Amino acid sequence: MVSAGLWDEKDISLRGLETLKKCDEVFLELYTDNIGIRKESLEKLIGKEVKVLRRKDLEEDYERILERSREKDVAIVVGGDALVATTHAMLLLEARKRNVETRVIHSSSVISAVAECGLHAYKFGAIVTIPLRERTMKALPESVYRVIKENLERGLHTLCLLDVDVEAGKFLSVREALETLMSLEEKLRQGAVSTQRKIVVASKLGSEEQRIVFGSIEEVYKVSEELKLPAVIIIPGKLHFTEEEFLKFFELKPKI
Amino acid sequence: MVSAGLWDEKDISLRGLETLKKCDEVFLELYTDNIGIRKESLEKLIGKEVKVLRRKDLEEDYERILERSREKDVAIVVGGDALVATTHAMLLLEARKRNVETRVIHSSSVISAVAECGLHAYKFGAIVTIPLRERTMKALPESVYRVIKENLERGLHTLCLLDVDVEAGKFLSVREALETLMSLEEKLRQGAVSTQRKIVVASKLGSEEQRIVFGSIEEVYKVSEELKLPAVIIIPGKLHFTEEEFLKFFELKPKI
Numbered sequence: 001m002v003s004a005g006l007w008d009e010k011d012i013s014l015r016g017l018e019t020l021k022k023c024d025e026v027f028l029e030l031y032t033d034n035i036g037i038r039k040e041s042l043e044k045l046i047g048k049e050v051k052v053l054r055r056k057d058l059e060e061d062y063e064r065i066l067e068r069s070r071e072k073d074v075a076i077v078v079g080g081d082a083l084v085a086t087t088h089a090m091l092l093l094e095a096r097k098r099n100v101e102t103r104v105i106h107s108s109s110v111i112s113a114v115a116e117c118g119l120h121a122y123k124f125g126a127i128v129t130i131p132l133r134e135r136t137m138k139a140l141p142e143s144v145y146r147v148i149k150e151n152l153e154r155g156l157h158t159l160c161l162l163d164v165d166v167e168a169g170k171f172l173s174v175r176e177a178l179e180t181l182m183s184l185e186e187k188l189r190q191g192a193v194s195t196q197r198k199i200v201v202a203s204k205l206g207s208e209e210q211r212i213v214f215g216s217i218e219e220v221y222k223v224s225e226e227l228k229l230p231a232v233i234i235i236p237g238k239l240h241f242t243e244e245e246f247l248k249f250f251e252l253k254p255k256i
Numbered sequence: 257m258v259s260a261g262l263w264d265e266k267d268i269s270l271r272g273l274e275t276l277k278k279c280d281e282v283f284l285e286l287y288t289d290n291i292g293i294r295k296e297s298l299e300k301l302i303g304k305e306v307k308v309l310r311r312k313d314l315e316e317d318y319e320r321i322l323e324r325s326r327e328k329d330v331a332i333v334v335g336g337d338a339l340v341a342t343t344h345a346m347l348l349l350e351a352r353k354r355n356v357e358t359r360v361i362h363s364s365s366v367i368s369a370v371a372e373c374g375l376h377a378y379k380f381g382a383i384v385t386i387p388l389r390e391r392t393m394k395a396l397p398e399s400v401y402r403v404i405k406e407n408l409e410r411g412l413h414t415l416c417l418l419d420v421d422v423e424a425g426k427f428l429s430v431r432e433a434l435e436t437l438m439s440l441e442e443k444l445r446q447g448a449v450s451t452q453r454k455i456v457v458a459s460k461l462g463s464e465e466q467r468i469v470f471g472s473i474e475e476v477y478k479v480s481e482e483l484k485l486p487a488v489i490i491i492p493g494k495l496h497f498t499e500e501e502f503l504k505f506f507e508l509k510p511k512i
Contacts, residue, residue, distance in 0.1 A: 003364070005269060005362065005363075006362055009270070010269060010270045010271035010274065011269050011270070011271055011362070012269065012270055013261060013266060013267045013268065013269050013270075013363065013364065014265070014266045014267070014268055014269075014270070014273060014301075015266035015267055017270060018266065045270075080368075081364060081365075081368035081369060081371070082371075083368075083369075083371035083372060083377070084368050084371055084377040086376055086498075089371060089374060089376070089498075089502070090498065092374075092502075093374065093498060093501060093502050096502075096505050097501075104369075104372055106261065106262055106267070106364035106368070106369045106461075106462055107261075107269065107363065107364050108259070108269065108337060108362035108363050108364060108365075109337075109364075109365070109367075109368035111365075111367055111368045111377060112336075112337035112339075112340050112362070112365035112367045112368060113337060113339075113360075113362045115337070115338075115339035115340055115345060116339060116360055118345060118348075118349065120342055120345070121339070121340045121367060121383065122382065122383040122384070122385070123382065124382065124383075125381055125382055125412075126378065126379065126380065126381055126410070126412055127377065127378040127380075128378070129378070150410060154382070154406060156381075156382055205362075206362055242342075242345075242346060242349060245349060245353075246345070246348075246349050246352075249352050
C-alpha cells in the first residue's frame with residue numbers, strides 16, 4: 001500500500017516510487033480522497049499501466065486483489081497517508097488474516113500537515129468528520145458537536161474533516177460544513193460553535209493553491225465560496241501566544 | 257522547509273526532492289529527531305553540499321539563516337513532517353514576521369503512520385511526550401498521566417512520543433519510558449497505566465526493521481531491550497472489534 005500524500009503524485013515518497021517501479025501490478029484508489037493525483041500522470045511517472053479501483057473492488061471484491069498478490073507484487077496507491085482511512089486499514093487486516101505479506105509506504109497526511117496553521121500538533125484532541133449533507137438532513141451529527149465540546153473543555157483543538165463520496169460525485173463544501181455546525185449550535189446551544197467562535201479553514205493543503213484563513217464562523221462563512229476542496233476546518237482550543245501570533249497571518253481582513 | 261519523513265532520505269517526497277534540487281543552499285537539521293537520514297546520503301541524492309545545523313543555529317542564530325533566504329532559496333531538511341516539532345513552527349513564524357517567503361513540503365509523520373498498529377486515526381486523543389530521564393528524576397511528569405487518563409475516560413488512544421536530545425546524545429529508551437509510566441502509576445494510583453494495562457510499542461516505523469508489539473506493560477517491559485529507537489508507545493482506549501482483531505497480530509507470545 002503506497003501512500004500518495006496530500007495532493008498529487010509528487011507527494012509520493014522516493015521509497016514509494018521505488019516500490020511502484022518494482023511492483024508487477026499497480027492499482028489506484030481515488031474514491032476516499034478528493035485529491036489531485038490522476039491515473040495518466042501516475043502512469044507517466046512509474047512507466048507502467050495503472051488500474052483504477054472502484055469502491056466495490058476494495059470493499060466487496062477485495063478477495064480478488066488479495067488472491068492476485070499471492071503470485072505477484074501488487075501495489076495499491078491511496079490518497080494521504082494510507083491507513084488514516086479505515087477502509088485501507090480493513091484491507092490490510094484482511095490481507096494479514098490470509099497470510100498475505102503486506103507493507104505500507106507512508107506519506108504526508110492532513111493530520112500532521114494541519115500544523116501549517118501554526119497550531120501545535122500535540123494540542124489536537126480527537127478528530128471528527130462532518131458528514132455529507134444528505135445524511136445531516138435526516139439527523140444532525142450530534143457526536144461531532146460533543147467531541148468539539150469535549151476537546152474545548154480540555155483546551156484542545158479539533159480537526160474537522162469534510163466527508164466525501166467521490167464515486168457518487170458528492171463533496172461536502174466548507175459552506176455546507178459550517179451550516180451543519182451552526183445547525184448543531186442552534187439545536188444544542190452550548191456555545192461550542194457559536195457564530196462568534198474563531199475557526200481556521202485550510203484549503204488545498206500542500207498544493208500550489210493552498211489557502212488558510214482564520215476568523216469567526218460568521219466571517220469565514222462569508223468567504224466560504226472561495227475556499228476550495230479538499231479542505232479541513234479547525235476549531236482551536238486554548239491558544240498559546242505563539243499560536244495566536246501565527247494565526248494572525250491568516251486573519252480575514254474585513255472588506256471595506 | 258522540506259520534510260524528511262519517517263525514516264531516511266527515501267521518505268522525502270518527489271516534490272521535496274525537486275525543491276531541494278532547485279534550492280541554492282541546503283541545510284539539514286538532525287537534533288530534534290532520531291532518524292536514519294545522513295548528510296552524506298542526502299548530498300549524494302541531491303547532488304549538492306548539505307550543511308548540518310546545530311540546535312544553536314536554529315534556536316539562537318536563526319537570523320542568519322533568515323537573512324540568507326532573502327537573497328537565495330534556502331532549504332532546511334527536517335525529520336518527520338516539518339511542523340510537528342514546535343521549533344520548526346517557530347522558525348517559520350519568525351520568517352513570516354520578517355516577510356521572508358516560506359513554503360513547507362510535507363512528508364510522513366509518526367502521527368498518522370501509527371495507524372499501522374491497527375488503531376483508528378480518529379480515535380486518538382491529545383499526544384504526550386515522555387520526558388528524558390534526567391528531567392523525570394527531578395519531578396515526575398504528572399501532566400503525562402493526566403492526559404492519558406483523560407483520553408482513557410473518553411475511550412481515546414494516547415500516542416506517547418519519547419523525548420530525545422540528539423546533540424547531547426540523550427535518547428529516552430522504551431524501557432525508561434515504561435519505568436516513568438510505572439512510577440507515575442505508583443504515585444498517582446488511578447489505574448491509567450497499571451502494569452496489566454495493554455499497550456502497543458511501534459519501533460522504527462517506516463524502516464526495514466519496523467516492529468510493533470502488543471501486550472501488558474509488564475509483558476512489553478520484559479522485551480523492552482529489543483525495542484529499538486525511534487519508538488512510540490500507544491495506550492489504547494476503548495477498542496473497536498476491528499482494532500482488536502488487528503492488534504492480535506502484534507500480540508507478544510509468552511516464551512516457554
